[in-house]
Amino acid sequence: MRWPRQLMSLLLLLALLAGPPLVLLTLIGPPIKGWPSTAQVGEWVQQPLTEQALTAALTIAAWLVWLMLAYTVAVRILIRLRETSAWLRRLPLPTPLQATASGMAGAAVFGVTTNALPTAPPHPISSGPVTLQDEASPDDPGEATHADGIGVSGGWLPRDVAEQVAAAAALVWLRRRRDYHPSPASRDDADLAPLPPTVTAVQAALADIPNPSAAPTPSNGMSALVEVLPAGGVGLTGPGALPIGRGLLVTALLAGQRHYPTTSLITTKAALASLLGPAAETLGERLPLTIVENLDEAAQIVHAANYSAEAHANTMRQDAPPSTAGHQQIVLLDQHDGDEPQMKHLVEASVATAAVVVALGDWPAGPTWHADSAGYLHDPHHPDATGPRLCVLNQMAATDLLAIIALPNPTPPDPTAPRSPLPDGGSTDLRLPRQVTRHEPRLPPSKPRQRLHLRVLGNPQLLIDGEPLTVRRSAALQILVYLATHPTGANTAQLTDAIWPGLPRRSLTGRLYTALSDLRGTIRAACGLHVIDHIDDRYHLNPAHVDVDLWHLNAAIHHAATTHINTHTAWQAVLDAYPADLAAKRTWPWLDPIREATRRRIIDLCVSLATAEPDPHQAFQLVQAGICIDPYNADLHKHASRTLTILGDHDAATELQDHYRQTLTRAGLDVTASHRLSPTTIRQ
Template identity: 80%
Template sequence: MRWPRQLMALLFVLVLLAGPPLLLLTLVGPPISGLPSTAQVRAWVQQPLTEQTLTAALTIAAWLVWLMLAYTVAVRILIRLRETSAWLRRLPLPTPLQATASGMAGAAVFGVTTNALPTTPPQPPHLASGAVALQDGASPDEHGDAIHDDGIVVSGGWLPRDVAEQVVAAAALVWLRRRRDYQPSSASRDDADLAPLPPTVAAVQAALADVPTPPAAPMPSSGMSALVEVLPASGVGFTGPGALPVGRGLLVTALLAGHHQSARSLITTKAALASLLGPAAEALGPRLPLTIVDNIDEAAQLVYEADAHASKQRPDAPSSAAGQRRIVLLGEHDGDEPQLKRLVEASVATATVVVALGQWRAGATWHADSAGHLHDPHHPEVTGPRLCVLDQVAATDLLAIIALPDPAPPDPAISGSLLPHAGSPDLRLPRQATGHEPRLQCPTSRQRLHLRVLGDPQLLVDGEPLAIRRTAALQILVYLATHPAGADTAQLTDAIWPGLPRRSLTGRLYTALSDLRGTIRAASGLHAIDHVDNRYRLNAAHVDVDLWHLNAAIHHAATSTLTNTHPAWQAVLDAYPADLAEARTWPWLDPIREATRRQIIDLCVSLATAAPESRHAFQLLQAGIRIDPYNADLHKHASRALTALGDHEAATELHDRYRQTLMRAGINDTASRHLSSTTIRQ
């Protein structure tokens, strides 16, 4: 709770303002008791430094310091009052808008049939503490948290909780597909696909990183069913400052829902998409799982065709089911009266929702405020549901994770320079044993601090885990373990708190670092983190990191000239008990985690290719599959090795298990075909 701290701060300011004057008046008296006489001036000129003059000077200086303090407090109060007044003036009030009369306008009125908006008490647009009224391009309050009970605040918008969960799920699928498609056997390694996900996606991931997901609902629920239930059957138009942000949020929400459930679809015109995404519409639109049309007649025809196709596929399913309803998104000036009439008839007959970004001439028009709340002009006292609101940058970032890959080749300049080298130059493994010698274990370090980042991150002091209270402190440890060269303040804050302004995060970072250093020093008496040249580094003399041993083992195995490579290969597998920070979903981890994993499966494939006999090659490939069960190239090589051994049944079983693994992860062939169903009608 903030009010105790605020009350203490207020009392402290009052003491500073009232204490010095009372003390000075009591001990010294008023600073000036009248104008000095001529004799007093003559005496001061003859002997300026006396006890009385020094006391008077110090008293005047004390009063001047107090006046400066009082002036500063007064200025801050005036600034706060001005900000509060401006905030009150910006509060969006329901503006009655004239709705065009039509035969289906009654379905849009609040409180009628199942399309009525819930009669919840009016809520101001600043529901979440720490968030400002989100206008197009606005950012969240730099002192507030990004996650709240009702949604996630990001730079440039606000997402309902279920939509944010779908963003996280879609981001996870991006990395699973990258794992599936990586080819460790390729001659020239290309790590261009290890580029981090867009900043808005990282901000959503960070907001939900340490929030547990209920076990009964591992897949996020779709927000579309609840959304289409509140929209009129005859269509609706959105006006007001939130019209375009709400339209972008609707686009993202619909495509995220269709990303997992192919029964839903979205149709939009080129003009509507351009008004929402701006210059990015031309390049991004063809890669999205939606249908882009030139005019409303094409949209109406597609609605009829899609409904007829769905009826053939599932004749027993009601076409009006909310889960099957499609959305047609129109621009403000799309279509004339006859075209609108035909589209309305098609939408009512097929349970399709029509949304216009502007006045809807064939039905109701609702007012959308900058925070995403809807207001029916017929019931201005009722605040409708809050929809997702996004600016162009945030919407483009979120759409990028559900778009087909860009056909343009990656820039070779960024390949190989995306990630830090996570090895320690001073860390060496002992000479590996030959086939006639027992394999040597990695020597036990004499250091008292052991940092394990492979698996669940833990800091061990003399073999006992040390409790780290702050999640940010644990992230700092893991981040520095993966960046032995160190990191500066900007790099740490951008990684741990993506999407938030740096100027508001420096204090958080220093607090986490101070707490972490104090905890380690109290437990071991050692300084684990150095700060040199404005960079923070783990002190290699005091901290032993398992990831550094792994990279040393990989380097040794990759450069080994021994005839028997089995000991070097086995040393790598022994040094890799689990993925980097396996249970953590911090967004900055994914590229480094995948790069580390790729080093090992590259080694497995290289050794298998050079193996003299197929059984040994299959064992190496099987070890790689255990490390990355989603990689298609590993399974292809393993299947070939089994076929070479004559075990066709095992090869078939391996292929079936792999398909089941992909289906359980949601990256099966059906999902891939669904993404490639984008249609552009010229």
């Protein structure tokens, strides 16, 4: 308790301030009893070191020391009052409606409970990584919420577009799983790099929604854009022209990832350069869009694509969904592209095919609208009309999002180039309790201690003597899992960057400390143990107080990979220690590289043991176990098919391949459309 010490400090301060004046006034009196006369001054000059003069000098010195002390205390009090006043000015006060509601609620529960009722904020504010776009404008209606969209550093995305981003990100990791080649000799983890920051910020924002199915379903981002644009094209000017253009680029390409309806994007080189800057040349070649030199070429492609879509629609089954016949074409232009005849030709083609033409700048062939930086378009002929809010992105955010849509870079990575450190899947060494030998004196039995077990494989849970402990904060649960996957510990910056990607660190330190304090308090109240240590500015799980299933798995993998006897027993121990993926069904973005690295260690072991196994039946069982761990890996299925062929079971080999193709098709990884994925396909 600090209040006794504070009270003693206050009493001491009062004694220092009041004591010396009382003593001086009582024993000596005031320092000066009137001004000295001329005769007294003359006597002092002739004989300065008299007893009276020395007493007066010491008295004056004592009063000066006391004045300095009083001045210091007064300055400190003024500084503290100023800080308190500034804090009170920043303190959010409830609105009149909130005050009335809180008063009514307090009156209703008065006498029943003493718990304080929290006051609702004036606007719904998410605790996840949602921020205002960095190009905000005065007409911005307010902070984005999860209900209508996701705000990230550098832009704002409608909810539909954000869902498509998360789906495309999931597809990236499925492709990496499909294309990985398990190697008994060495593992190539060059493709385990985390996704771009804007992508992880969107993923984290969506993962922060407790129940995504209960959230309102927004309108389709592409449909909302098409509905507000006039036929024949429109020009966009104003501070939001380029941000909305980038949002249109990303929205159209994400819409093209779906099976239905088909959306194609046509753009000129000049427009793409205006939107993406230096990244246009290298990134544009890998994007699923058509880049043209001039407007005549764009008009020809619009006509050709429309005829192809009509022919395709005529050959489809009668029971196909109505949307399968739809083919939406988007044309993005720069204001300096083409002359008047070319513009006229493109307008005619777009009107005939219902294509959407957007010029970044004035559009002589049609209307020009004002675009504000918040994502709203303003028709000068209808100033009071307000359309839907569109996606807005700066260059960095747009480049990050397009990176997960683009085809992989055909240039292989330089093996001599330095690589970023791989995610740590956990220590392979388990700290086992020291065993008592017969030469050591046995201590008398003590009261049994409670045992803490952290389970991170499958649904993360903290168990005390086998009973789950409720961790109230999502951030606190993330901290536990993050530290379990990083036995060497993590500092404040690493934790905040992982849990709240896309937000400035300076605004997250307090949030992290709150989550840590709540987590420590919950565990201490339940069992009295200190699980998280803070040493040298790094947080660690205390292995003496908590046991982690991931650490046992890593030890089992290490033992199976190095043992030369009882390999079947060691291999079975690995499978028994891996009941499910790391933090299964959690969509925390930082998990993906570590989750995949852990999965690869197991399938590498399966392939290594299968390669060395002389019995083909045992070899097939090993590979089949690897397929159960990762049903998307192509190399495992090829290995299993070859083994079945060696065994002479050709029907089983064919059935295995058919089942694998169906698995890829359901995930959106089929050969003919490997880049398509519905946002509801993968939500793990």
